[in-house]
Amino acid sequence: MSWRRPTYRTVDGERIDGAWCHVWRRSEWSEEYFVEDLVVFADGAVRCGERTDLAGLEKLLASGRISATRPDAPARPAEPPKSKWASRDSEPLTPDGFLLEVADLIEELSGRPTVVQRCHDAIQRYQQKPTEPHRLALRDAYLAVPPHLRIYVLGDMDRQDRPLRILTTAIGEAVDGDGPVVTPELRQEALDYFRRGDEGVRREEEQRAVRYADDPAGAGRPAVVSHQVIYPRGWPEEPDLFVLRNDYPVEIAFAGQTYASVLHGYWSLSAADATDSRRIREAPSGREAHDLGGRATRRADWTEVRLAVMAGLLRAKFTQHPELAEVLLSTGDARLSYTGYSESPYWRDVPDNRGRNWMGRLLELTRSELAWQVSWPTAE
Template identity: 40%
Template sequence: MIGNRITHRVVDGVHIPGTWRPAFIRNGRYFLTDLFIYADGLVDCWGLVTLEEFEEKVRTGWVATTLPEGAPASIHGLARWKFGEPRNQLTPDLLVAEVRDTVDRLNNRPDSAGRCMAAVRAFLADRTEENRAVARAAFLAVPVSRRRALGDMDSKDWNLRVLVAGPGGRTYLAADPPVTQEAYERAVAHFEQQADRLAELRVRASADGPVTSYAPAVHLYPWISNDTVAEPGRRGLHNAYPAPITVDKADYPSVSHAYWALSAAQPEVRAAIAAAATPSAALDLAVATPRREGWEHVRAAVMTSLLRAKYDQHPELAEILLATGDAILIYEDVDSAFWGSKAGQGRNWTGRLLELVRSELHMRRAGFPGP
């Protein structure tokens, strides 16, 4: 189980809170190491990955939950051994669920335990079998390693098991007897008393929402083709995706073309960059010519205007951007640590500006007046 260890990583001066737990990485042999989990939904398992990518790492065994008899293992610089009679306490589903819960807790959001207790409160307020089924499903969605911690030191999760099973029902533990009416009534009384105590401690929540706005991150990978496709998915959000835009009566094949063209000091070079066959070719031309004076001071504003033009002029791509919700956008740019993430070490300005444009799209859709 993941404890209360505290760590962080710094991205462009911003501290992203995190925690860690021990885990085995299978890379030839099994390496005991630390698995770092951060509030923005990135997990460091010998490389920063999103939650979805982490789940794939677990499913494929890169992050190991099965430790075979006789398999070689080591702790770097400390020891080597082979497993003898290993007893695995993790499953892929359990580890993924624990990590997802950890991201929720780092963001002060309800995790699976919080969602379970919310469903229990809904059932106690309206004791229908439908609500009981919802509460039971929410309870079973809590990782097994955490269910026992939902009760007190003496009874563990007994009252919760009884409540969601109902009179005459069976709990998820085969050794438990059928629930009696008396046991059920004691469980109901237990939660009613608990609800009274919580009501006395409840404090007023912030009217503006959570203090932190971190959400599971979305990686935006480069577009490597020069052709449009019917369903580009999130790769259509990359600046190199061939989505032509018109800015100040000039036409550009992509945001990348427009950005590099506008950066050039000489007008004739700007035209050549705009006409380049690919975004990569546009970059090559831009590298070989001087920048406009003071370009570094205006480039973020220029990029913002280009991104606004792209998503105003391509509603289908705006829908893809809106579909990312409020997730942090991790933009991959192999050429720039200013615009791209660079494995969590870059400034990720494109990702941040995409979040700004996405917020503006949400604002317009919600009918808020513009600035």
């Protein structure tokens, strides 16, 4: 069973996060099953051909209308019975286990502790104070994990959940009924396993603190979106976020020429023919420069150099016009999302895997360079 995300629905303007997986649903008109999406949301809503909730899903599973496993799958060949302690297979996925998994997923989506988190918390409490009440609480926390997921609780595919099964078994009893008899020494070995794991985590956190020492301390400002806007009566006189756009008309000196906008410079420099380059440079507007440039034959190396050219044009634009630099610097450490429709997804932020947002990223780079110049005015 594999849950996929992200997905969500909107209720009264609020985003409700969800996740989904494939299940088998029985047709209302026959006994045949077909694959259906089961979607679970943070508020407890469940959708699988119909809207329901956790209690409704329990009834659907009990009646066989929905199955978490393929109902008509051929039976597996009979195998010799294995010792539960020695087996490396998880418990089979059952309707009850699947319902527990869905209930736990709702907890996760809503930001509450999951059964695995509660189990790890119980392990910590027992390590700190290995009393019988804490051991029994650990056993309850472990048994609350859906049976088919228990071997994954520790994230150790060599030992699986065996150290936990040792701790949750009373001294003098055999683990799983057919495993080793728990002794004080065996229990201490299990506790040592968790102690070594905690020490490894602490060492990794210390190393990460050193390696990631330059990470921002906080979450940073919300993203700033640069929208494509058309001003039929001309650009406003007071600079604002619109100055970040490539078609904003401002004279730029770059690579031995003067351009009327970033778009003029970018498309003029992309042209292989000198005549085309001049015509683009002299275009009445950035959009016309863009259209002319898109029709012209481009330099053979343009794909390799275009990022450097754009970075250079942006650097020239904002260093040569301090009033525009102030607008860019005012965005602080916010992520810059460059949207629109005129430029290719390579340059802008598109809500799918085509969008590269290179304009937003280069603007952030330029902003950092401007901030460095302000903070280190004597730096070369």
